[in-house]
Amino acid sequence: MSDGRNLGTTRSGTSRTRTQARTVNLRDLPIRRDDRVLLRAWQIDDLPAITEAARDPYIPLITSIPPDCSPAEGSFWLHRQWNQAAEGRGLPLAIVDQAVGEAVGMVTLNSIDWTHRRAAVGYWLLPRHRGRGLVTSAVRLVVELARDLDLLRVEALVEVDNQESQAVCRATGFNEEGTLHSYLRIGEHNRDMIMFARVLPES
Ligand SMILES: CC(C)(COP(=O)(O)OP(=O)(O)OC[C@H]1O[C@@H](n2cnc3c(N)ncnc32)[C@H](O)[C@@H]1OP(=O)(O)O)[C@@H](O)C(=O)NCCC(=O)NCCS
8 A cells, every 4th residue: 555654745753834734735645445445535426426425314414515415516515625635624535435436435534733733534424335344444544544644643523322433433443532512513403522532653
């Protein structure tokens, strides 16, 4: 597998400033894969996956994908993802199921803070592809990527009753740090969220 340390965008020991967030272009990172999934940048051909995700009752509540997303809105969403990566603010990646060769979900490093060297991970999968360990694979790969970018902490905020997502966090080595009460507005209510985190070794 290619190693992000060769990208020349980041280096251990480099002193980082907030302005670096605008200079780290994350669009051309090498593709990551294991035997189940491949992570790559979103492509315009992935639009059907976005419009399908928009029909899930939960995904539009926790992402910027509008419910009942039209192709035009989907295309606008894709452009926003590309801009986010080009500006080093986040790393939104399509999860491709190696068995079918199609984008079936998303894993993202967002809110990247280059000063404090931390990011948040987010993920979703199209309902018909769930329960086969694809997201667990994807989160493992994206944590490797975070480490290659010299990030030291990856966080995941999960609703207290989202058992599937909590299982993903536990399976990928995240520790439960506590519950943040009434922390995040999801739908019509502020929700209690569990803060999971994976602390990465400083190299
Ligand atoms: C959360 C989500 C990504 C998980 O996808 P998935 O395909 O089921 O993920 P995986 O198959 O990789 O892993 C699911 C884990 O949850 C476990 N699981 C599934 N349903 C469960 C339940 N009701 N209670 C407890 N654990 C459950 C599985 O056994 C598996 O754990 P294991 O690997 O230890 O066996 C998917 O349900 C989803 O897209 N949900 C909507 C969006 C979302 O909630 N995103 C996360 C926001 S924090």
